[in-house]
Amino acid sequence: MANPSLSSFIWSVADLLRGDYKQSEYGKVILPFTVLRRLDCVLESTKEAVLAEKAKREKANLNPEPFLLKKSGQFFYNTSPLDLKKLMGDQDHIGENLRAYMQGFSPAVRDTF
Numbered sequence: 001m002a003n004p005s006l007s008s009f010i011w012s013v014a015d016l017l018r019g020d021y022k023q024s025e026y027g028k029v030i031l032p033f034t035v036l037r038r039l040d041c042v043l044e045s046t047k048e049a050v051l052a053e054k055a056k057r058e059k060a061n062l063n064p065e066p067f068l069l070k071k072s073g074q075f076f077y078n079t080s081p082l083d084l085k086k087l088m089g090d091q092d093h094i095g096e097n098l099r100a101y102m103q104g105f106s107p108a109v110r111d112t113f
Contacts, residue, residue, distance in 0.1 A: 010034060013064070032113065039109065040084045046072045047083065054079050065106070080104025 010030055021029060043050070053071045057064035068077040082101040087094055102113060 028090075031078075036113075037084060039105070042074060043072060043078050044083070047078070048076075050077050050079060051081060065072070068106070076106045077107045078104045078106070 048065070049071045050068050053067050054064050057067050064079075068079065069075065071077070078101070080101045080103070082097055084101075087097050087101060090097055102110065105113075
């Protein structure tokens with residue numbers, strides 16, 4: 001069942017984009033950012049544990065990927081210290097920070113985007 005407030009929020013973002021994008025182009029922006037936000041939310045509770053595990057395994061010169069997957073409890077992870085909330089807090093560097101955040105995702109997620 002659809003969440004009316006989520007739908008309203010997504011379309012309000014679309015209204016903000018009106019000046020920069022044609023209505024037919026909204027999906028090129030809205031869908032990827034909706035998916036990105038969902039991934040961010042799913043990983044939020046394990047973010048600190050994943051970052052600590054990454055540091056621990058890299059210090060031991062081990063491939064951290066299997067350990068990070070286990071820590072995240074998902075089939076993907078993100079090793080960037082950034083999240084979408086932190087990205088929004090630094091508007092002056094949002095482009096470079098978004099690219100760095102995206103590079104922190106596991107290879108399967110990066111391939112998807």
